[in-house]
Amino acid sequence: MPNRTQDNMLSVDVHHQLNEHLLLSLSAEIPMQGVCAIFGESGTGKTTLLRSVAGLFELPDASIKVAGEVWQSERTFRPVHKRSIAYVMQEDNLLPHLTARKNINYALKRRLNNFSNDFWSLDSTKNVIDMMGIEHCLERLPEQLSGGEKQRVALTRALLLKPKLLLLDEPLSALDDARKEEILPYIERLKLLSDTCILYVTHSKRELARLADRVLMVDRGQFTLHENVSEALFPSEQALTKEVLLEARVKTKQPEWGLQDLAIGDLSIRLKDNNEPIGSKVRLCVAAKDVSLNLAKPEQSSILNLLPASVVSLHPMQDKFTVDVRLDIAGRPLWASISRYSANEMNLRPGLELWAQIKAAAIMA
Numbered sequence: 619m620p621n622r623t624q625d626n627m628l629s630v631d632v633h634h635q636l637n638e639h640l641l642l643s644l645s646a647e648i649p650m651q652g653v654c655a656i657f658g659e660s661g662t663g664k665t666t667l668l669r670s671v672a673g674l675f676e677l678p679d680a681s682i683k684v685a686g687e688v689w690q691s692e693r694t695f696r697p698v699h700k701r702s703i704a705y706v707m708q709e710d711n712l713l714p715h716l717t718a719r720k721n722i723n724y725a726l727k728r729r730l731n732n733f734s735n736d737f738w739s740l741d742s743t744k745n746v747i748d749m750m751g752i753e754h755c756l757e758r759l760p761e762q763l764s765g766g767e768k769q770r771v772a773l774t775r776a777l778l779l780k781p782k783l784l785l786l787d788e789p790l791s792a793l794d795d796a797r798k799e800e801i802l803p804y805i806e807r808l809k810l811l812s813d814t815c816i817l818y819v820t821h822s823k824r825e826l827a828r829l830a831d832r833v834l835m836v837d838r839g840q841f842t843l844h845e846n847v848s849e850a851l852f853p854s855e856q857a858l859t860k861e862v863l864l865e866a867r868v869k870t871k872q873p874e875w876g877l878q879d880l881a882i883g884d885l886s887i888r889l890k891d892n893n894e895p896i897g898s899k900v901r902l903c904v905a906a907k908d909v910s911l912n913l914a915k916p917e918q919s920s921i922l923n924l925l926p927a928s929v930v931s932l933h934p935m936q937d938k939f940t941v942d943v944r945l946d947i948a949g950r951p952l953w954a955s956i957s958r959y960s961a962n963e964m965n966l967r968p969g970l971e972l973w974a975q976i977k978a979a980a981i982m983a
């Protein structure tokens with residue numbers, strides 16, 4: 619784990635009654651590496667927090683320190699143009715009368731000397747443009763771009779500023795599901811290949827599961843930092859939807875089948891290839907309803923994703939006909955939801971060793 623000093627932390631201390639309904643309260647030291655998601659219901663203060671960090675809104679009595687620099691304190695308020703940030707919103711990030719290339723150049727011209735010492739060279743500009751896959755549309759006006767392309771141009775521009783903080787406020791929420799799928803890998807790449815710290819506001823568990831290294835969960839203005847994303851998302855065994863997140867690493871690819879093999883510790887699982895690079899970390903979200911159980915290992919070779927498991931506990935459901943089974947696979951939790959009849963037939967009991975089959979379609983990488 620990297621050394622945590624004031625030089626690589628974002629410290630925020632806020633305790634402010636924003637309006638009659640909302641007390642914003644946050645006191646956290648957030649490591650400035652990777653993606654910190656800000657996750658919670660609508661109207662709970664996520665955007666207000668992001669705007670305050672950006673200097674677009676002054677939260678009274680807040681203290682904000684970024685990598686050792688005081689951006690806000692009792693006596694100081696550093697204006698927005700002197701903060702090393704880039705901000706990407708849901709939509710309308712681009713100047714409508716400029717082409718994508720000119721939008722990027724315009725922002726680069728306006729970058730501040732105190733943003734960063736080592737701005738990227740022209741070569742690196744090309745690298746970022748390639749990485750975000752926008753070369754083909756650089757001469758188009760924003761109105762001639764798809765929603766996904768517009769956001770990729772906005773992300774490119776933001777990234778080229780090489781800010782200390784990249785603030786993304788639900789950057790995918792204006793896109794339909796297909797466009798979201800198209801753009802998520804670019805954000806993953808951005809996270810892998812740049813050392814900028816990203817604050818990422820989202821409502822989506824899926825985006826959170828895919829992108830976040832840590833999460834600020836907010837409930838009616840109360841923010842809590844969680845370093846373990848899986849536990850934050852699925853906090854207790856009592857959760858209504860028995861889902862788990864499994865951390866995995868991409869091992870190998872079978873391009874001829876569009877599949878990839880992922881390692882979960884010593885175990886292996888085969889899934890649809892979403893173009894994550896070999897070696898990268900992904901999270902798999904597995905719901906109890908998508909796990910079935912077998913006492914013996916089925917011989918059919920067509921069955922994918924059979925993992926050795928042991929039963930930890932049985933939880934009869936209210937409908938009386940379903941049992942949720944908590945399993946252990948190589949030290950990790952997994953849930954299976956099966957009929958009480960099957961549980962009875964299989965004589966399921968704590969400690970029993972069996973095989974859990976995860977249906978590939980149920981896995982969100």
Ligand SMILES: Nc1ncnc2c1ncn2[C@@H]1O[C@H](COP(=O)(O)OP(=O)(O)OP(=O)(O)O)[C@@H](O)[C@H]1O
Binds near residue numbers: 636640659662666
């Ligand atoms: N300056 C302000 N003064 C008083 N109330 C405000 C101010 N700014 C925002 N609010 C209110 O605070 C609440 C939180 O707003 P905010 O935009 O931060 O929520 P959010 O969690 O980002 O919501 P969403 O997910 O819907 O974007 C809203 O009810 C908003 O109307």
